[in-house]
Amino acid sequence: MDLRIFTEPQQGASYDTLLAVAKATEDLGFDAFFRSDHYLAMGDSDGLPGPTDAWITLAGLARETSRIRLGTLMTAGTFRLPGVLAIQVAQVDQMSGGRVEFGLGAGWYEDEHKAYGIPFPKEKFGRLEEQLAIVTGLWGTKPGETFSHHGTHYDLTDSPALPKPTQAKIPVLIGGMGASRTPRxxxxxxxxxxxxxxxLADSERQFGRVREAAQAAGRDADELTYSNALVVCVGKDDAEVARRAAAIGREVEELKENGLAGSPAEVVDKIGRFAEIGSTRFYLQVLDLSDLDHLELISSQVQSQL
Structure with missing residues (x-):
């Protein structure tokens, strides 16, 4: 069971804060550091000191860490042209020595597009499909050959398809709850x-859809890794759980219902229930990035039991 730390920097975090969390992630034995790809805070947060760019952040962390995997949940497809994105991710993979993983989604938060002058197309899924074809196609083109794509949304002609990632295959993450197109x-x-x-019930249902889609495509469904992202709030006693819940503006019972919250034993038990439906990796959404003791507790009391 892999435990990965997942951050939401748009809610308020500088690069130095993210660096401290990433270094703790590495030092405490977690598998990876991931971050969201957003430019505008959500909810009541003022977002200070302001947003940081996902791939610029990961480029810096690539040089400041040595072991952990680095990636996005999820890169917004509306933010970058696919050819440029392929260059950016390949470069960060080189900078990290081959530790990048690439999550890509369609993009959904219209307000941040309006705030920063980013076009927000009505039809995003078709664009996402072409983006995946282009990015993976550029990476997969053999050196000395060229890549072309003539689609509805993007047109590339005789691209040299450079640079190449360090990894022979950068892992690609796709997610969501769509019933048909997303599994396909x-x-x-x-x-x-x-x-x-x-x-648990919704996860089991969606994992089943993806497995069916993989089999229909002639692929072994067990080739895929199945994972969950859930907010985490762990305390060594009830008082500490309540303090951490209050710090992120959430209620304890709601967190226990919808996330991984409570004592280490409670969290281990819930992870076990997700494991029974096929999940082998967890992205722990850490919302209070100043509380590094939280990560230490999860490492020593939760991860150690998995």
């Missing part, structure tokens, strides 16, 4: 399928 896309392109903030 995952079956074609994904190495990992991720479900964000969903119940």
């Amino acid at each position: 896309l995952a079956a074609r392109y994904a190495d990992e399928f991720n479900i964000p903030f969903a119940s």
Whole structure:
């Protein structure tokens, strides 16, 4: 069972804060550091000191860490042209010595597009499908050959398809709860399928759809990694759980219902229930990035029991 730390920097975090969390992630034995790809805070947060760019952040962390995997849940397809994105991710993979993983989604938060002048197309899924075809196609083109794509949304002609990642195959993550198109896309392109903030029952149902889509595509469904992202709030006693819940503006019972919250034993038990439906990796959404003691407790009292 892999435990990965997942951050939401748009809610308020500088690069130095993210660096401290990433270094703790590495030092405490977690598998990876991931971050969201957003430019605008959500809810009541003022977002200070302001947003940081996902791939610029990961480029810096690539040079400041040595072991952990680095990636996005999920890169917004609306933010970058696919050819440029392929260059950016390949470069960060080189900078990290081959530790990058690439999560790509369609993009959904219209307000941040309005705030920063980013076009927000009405039809995003078709664009996402072409983006995946282009990015993976550029990476997969043999040196000395060229790549072309003539689609509805993007047109590339005789691209040299450079630079190449360090890894022979950068793992691709696709996620979501769509009933038909999302599983089909995952079956074609994904190495990992991720479900964000969903119940056991909904996760089991969606994993089943992805498995069926993989089999229909002639692929072994067990080739994919199945994962969940859930908010985490662990305390050594009830008082500490309550303090951490209050710090992120959440109620304890709601967190226990919808996330991984409570004592280490409670969290281990819930992870075990997700494991029974096929989940082998967890992205622990850490919302209070100043509380590094929280990560130490999870490492020593939760991860050690898995």
